[in-house]
Amino acid sequence: MYQYDSYDKELVSQRVEQFADQLQRRLSNELTEEEFLPLRLQNGIYLQKHAYMMRVAIPYGTLSPKQLLTLADIADEFDKGYGHFTTRQNIQFNWVELERVPEILQRLADVEMHAIQTSGNCIRNVTTEAFAGISADEVVDPRPMAEILRQWSTFNPEFLFLPRKFKIAVSSTTQDRAAVRTHDVGVYLHKSPLSSELKAQIMVGGGLGRTPFISKELKADLAWQDILSYLEAVLRVYNRHGRRDNKYKARIKILVNALGIDAFAEEVDKEWQLLKSGPAQLTQVEYDRVAQHFASQSLPAVNTHNFEQQLAANTGFAQWIKTNSHSHKNSDYLAIVISTKQGPTSPPGDMTSTDMRYIAEIANDNDFTEIRVTHEQNLVLPEVAKDKMFALWQQLSAQQLATPTVGLLTDMITCPGGDYCALANAKSIPIASAIQKQFSDLDYLHDIGEISLNISGCMNACAHHHIANIGILGVDKKGEEWYQITVGGQQGKQAKIGKSLGRAVEAAAIPDVIEQLISVYLSHRYEQETFINTVNRLGLKPFKDRVYNNVEVTV
Amino acid sequence: MNNVISLVDGDQATIIDDQWLLFNKADVDDYLLEETKRSLDHVILPLECCLAENNSLPVDNVTAVSISNDTEISLLKPWLDQLSLIVLDFPKFTDGRAYTQAVELRRHYGWQGDIRANGDVLRDQLSHMHRCGFTSFAIREDKDAHQVIKGLAGISILYANSTLEPEPLFRRRLT
Numbered sequence: 001m002y003q004y005d006s007y008d009k010e011l012v013s014q015r016v017e018q019f020a021d022q023l024q025r026r027l028s029n030e031l032t033e034e035e036f037l038p039l040r041l042q043n044g045i046y047l048q049k050h051a052y053m054m055r056v057a058i059p060y061g062t063l064s065p066k067q068l069l070t071l072a073d074i075a076d077e078f079d080k081g082y083g084h085f086t087t088r089q090n091i092q093f094n095w096v097e098l099e100r101v102p103e104i105l106q107r108l109a110d111v112e113m114h115a116i117q118t119s120g121n122c123i124r125n126v127t128t129e130a131f132a133g134i135s136a137d138e139v140v141d142p143r144p145m146a147e148i149l150r151q152w153s154t155f156n157p158e159f160l161f162l163p164r165k166f167k168i169a170v171s172s173t174t175q176d177r178a179a180v181r182t183h184d185v186g187v188y189l190h191k192s193p194l195s196s197e198l199k200a201q202i203m204v205g206g207g208l209g210r211t212p213f214i215s216k217e218l219k220a221d222l223a224w225q226d227i228l229s230y231l232e233a234v235l236r237v238y239n240r241h242g243r244r245d246n247k248y249k250a251r252i253k254i255l256v257n258a259l260g261i262d263a264f265a266e267e268v269d270k271e272w273q274l275l276k277s278g279p280a281q282l283t284q285v286e287y288d289r290v291a292q293h294f295a296s297q298s299l300p301a302v303n304t305h306n307f308e309q310q311l312a313a314n315t316g317f318a319q320w321i322k323t324n325s326h327s328h329k330n331s332d333y334l335a336i337v338i339s340t341k342q343g344p345t346s347p348p349g350d351m352t353s354t355d356m357r358y359i360a361e362i363a364n365d366n367d368f369t370e371i372r373v374t375h376e377q378n379l380v381l382p383e384v385a386k387d388k389m390f391a392l393w394q395q396l397s398a399q400q401l402a403t404p405t406v407g408l409l410t411d412m413i414t415c416p417g418g419d420y421c422a423l424a425n426a427k428s429i430p431i432a433s434a435i436q437k438q439f440s441d442l443d444y445l446h447d448i449g450e451i452s453l454n455i456s457g458c459m460n461a462c463a464h465h466h467i468a469n470i471g472i473l474g475v476d477k478k479g480e481e482w483y484q485i486t487v488g489g490q491q492g493k494q495a496k497i498g499k500s501l502g503r504a505v506e507a508a509a510i511p512d513v514i515e516q517l518i519s520v521y522l523s524h525r526y527e528q529e530t531f532i533n534t535v536n537r538l539g540l541k542p543f544k545d546r547v548y549n550n551v552e553v554t555v
Numbered sequence: 556m557n558n559v560i561s562l563v564d565g566d567q568a569t570i571i572d573d574q575w576l577l578f579n580k581a582d583v584d585d586y587l588l589e590e591t592k593r594s595l596d597h598v599i600l601p602l603e604c605c606l607a608e609n610n611s612l613p614v615d616n617v618t619a620v621s622i623s624n625d626t627e628i629s630l631l632k633p634w635l636d637q638l639s640l641i642v643l644d645f646p647k648f649t650d651g652r653a654y655t656q657a658v659e660l661r662r663h664y665g666w667q668g669d670i671r672a673n674g675d676v677l678r679d680q681l682s683h684m685h686r687c688g689f690t691s692f693a694i695r696e697d698k699d700a701h702q703v704i705k706g707l708a709g710i711s712i713l714y715a716n717s718t719l720e721p722e723p724l725f726r727r728r729l730t
Binding site for chain 2: 005007010011014015018022030035038039121151152153154155156157158159160161162228236239240244274278279280282283285286289
């Protein structure tokens, strides 16, 4: 993974001092709260319902075991012993004292971490595929470009006070597991079939929230050397013309749709003509400098005979491998997903310091150099040899960290919701808990198969409910918490926004509603057909009829 | 203008009250009534007054203009040669459009005169403004410029290219 050099270290170290000074000036009232607000937001500090929350950047979701141990220490010393992994592959601490933030920042800086631009109307943490560097279906490792973009966007002085937040994701696989098309700017890296030169397809104007949009193509075949100058042009056009009169209409998606993609592209191109081939043009030397940090190690060959036998002999192990592993480009290895959704009592994304330490120690014992965070709020051990797999499963099982439900109904993405968040209309965590209770039977979950279910506590859509097969959105009805259900959303290259099923339902009714949706699927699916494919084939009507009229439908 | 931090004379920032008078449109109308002393020495005119048709102002003599942060920089093009000061506006420090205007003036038009930040100009944004090409800063009146000037230092490392340092760090990095 990327290692800081003297410049990177100096930057985060100065940042600690700078924020300590800003905080001091706030505490002495030299800065008003209004003046301080954007400064603390640019350092990931929100005021929530009960306390300050601090969001720490985990660039493109990659952590070293040492960094995870530091996060565990922070959880113990500055929070209530846990943290919350987010859909931007970051971590949030929910119970932070403002006065102690500089201490936390120093702890982070000591292990090459920071909280820069994890909030605020600026360019946020760049995200990418959690399986970057190991997927067989990737064209190129997306992390060097993600790191180059992280550096370029850090304190880029022209773009710190944009109309609204700005999110960038990078993907290089045919599938897209980084939800690229719901980002303000998405970068699909690919190789030209003729020259095998690295190119970027630039997508723009995606985003969820109140007005969900799937992004549109802005540039098909940008040379990789031009990415920084091109994004500079995009950001400049946005900074100049993005709306500032209404925060709900301030994202770039609104500008793109108001102008139309062609007119927007023309504006960007006009600007880019003035920048391209200038000093921002990336060099091979720089790309190689960054890329060498991510170069794959040569992996020793593994005798997989025992692994095959264990798979055949132990159904629990086989079940776990089926759901919680992801193929590695070296077939002697697998990536392992550790779910944070262990049952009704574990809020999705939350992890205790004990579990963080346990995982970091497993990583250390096995010489795993990194741990990934997925945007589905799980952790990944990206490179596990098959002959070590059974022992790993036993170790993880001993700590209840081997819940074999990744990609299944209970692998929900959930925002902190009304329990913590000042913006939320409704709670999310108790809904997730109720669904966990209702669907606790593993065989049933495996029978239902691949499905995504996301729960957001408000229209800001932090849990990406729009692009879930089943989305649940908390709404406020005269002071009461109600929930709108959407069906048919999906992520990936063919991302789609789910459609509303009908009128909102009460919290208590949700597990039954989900049960009804599943029963329609189960009674109508073709063999091997996933939930989303059945929905796409049948349309919403049979699902609506079942939920609202309790009508059994024959199709 | 008062409470101004200026980098115009060399790299050393100084705090000055200078002779420039910032006129808004109403000021200009009043001024026009006083026919006798119609000189534009040290007057910063709103660009819209310069652009007005049937202008009775001696606009050929204008040397300083102010523009709103939604003004297209291209409108300034015919005036750039005669100007020595352009004032860009931060109605709120959270409204960052003037950063882009400064970048355009410096990098696309190669304009060398003084670009002044005016309005909600505060300590913690000073280094960003400086990097975008601002060379003087009319600090918000209730703030002590002697404190605010410390904000120019900012964080010394910047990865991206900027007006101040046209080469990005990756072209300057010592390995």
